[in-house]
Amino acid sequence: MRMTALAGAGLLLLGLAACGSESTAGGTLKGKTYLSTSITQEGDGTPPAADTRVRLQFTEDGRLIADAGCNTLQAPVSTSDGKLTLKDPPSMTAMGCPGGGDALDSWLSNLLQSKPTWKLDGNTLTVAAAGTTIALTDRKIVEPDAAIDGTKWTLSGVIDYDTVGHQQGAEKAWITFNGDRVTGFTGCNELNGKVARSGNNITFGELATTRRACAEAEGAMEKALVNGLKGQMTYKIDAGNLTLSTANAGLTFIAAR
Template identity: 35%
Template sequence: MAVSVLALLTLAACGTESGSGAGSGDGSGTVRTDLPLSGVHWSVSSLTVGGKKTTAPDGAHVEIDSAGRASGNLGCNRFTADVRVDGDTVTVGPDTTTGMACAEEVQRFEEALGRTFSGELRAAVAGEGAGRTLTLTAAGGDSIALASRPPAPLTGTAWKVTGLVSGDTASSLPAGTEGTAHLTLGKDGSVEGSLGCNSFHGKAAVSGSTITFGPLASTRKMCPGPEMALERELLAVLQDRATYRIEHRTLSLTAESGKGLDASAPSDGK
């Protein structure tokens, strides 16, 4: 699965620490593979297969812990995987992924990642600090491009809705509504955005891990069935009180009813 792919990054995580010896970058774009990959949020930027470059789904990312375990999200399904690193060679082991049905375009992307990222891959890091990029290349030349991203704050971020939750069940957005719904919380206690069809605004008071939404005002357009279905689901979350959790660049909101949503910060970091 695509998930395993990201795991590859893990490999590098088990590599040597950064230093000033041979192979180190100087901040001028020199490629280096001695930088630690653990503790970094790597956003998947694109996948190149057979010379064709495809932009990754919003929210696609991988993180590597100090134990050499990779986990992340390809924009739909979550994954975990073990990897082995030998120098700049990454060997991907068995992975575990969720089995959520995704939009057709996202499923194609995940399948392409799964086919490309297997066996041995070459890892290369360029740049310094928050501007680092990671490239994983298969023997045939296909590759995945990733970039380090800073954490996203709750307020001021245009959170793009990527999934829905009902109790313990997660699901993708209704077909054709991907990328249409978003919300931005203001430092002044306001909230605004789009429900996938109608735009909205209102009040949102943050206290601890809870957001209390006031009545929302929205436009009154009638839209196709999938958009209206998404709107109903989101309104069930953005009413009264909801708990929130941020994991680096991913936001989860859960209402007292058990209805919830997952959202991601823009991949460009803005």
């Protein structure tokens, strides 16, 4: 699965954009992630469900990465003059979203492309446009990072250069770290092996698996997981999300709840 521009098929190549002056809106957003605590909408628009959680991540290289619970969109962004201005139409992953997730994707994309205003007051970010107001709080306050050790990390995606694909049956595969050991399940077989950690790097030794015969989809999932956990990888934890990556590949996981 590849990132596709909302306006049509194909991969949208994103340029980097500086955030610009942010002093008029009360601080800097660069390098921070915010999660919504309330969404209000006036007028004729239908507000999202009460449990909708909007995530806005402002990267150090000037991009906005956002989601409302399903697909992830991103684009270079300017935050000058108290407005969020996307420099290009956003690109978006193309996963199927149950329960009205597609409508939420469109709602969020349209809102962010309308150049909403923003204001930062301490740890609270307010984003508003066309009668919709989203109050968000610094992610680290409402959703601390999960511990890498002892957490059951469920596979969520396979990274290939700048795209993230979802493997069929990925939700059945998982890994857990405990010191210098990694154990888990490929969706078909159990796995275990040794790891070495230094800073934000993890080096995987050879992984051993049991030998149960796998159906075609399970076998593909197992191959993606075992082949993805090789050699030295960089790891990053963002709340309940773990990314293990090399220069052009990697795996993404979600902390099991």
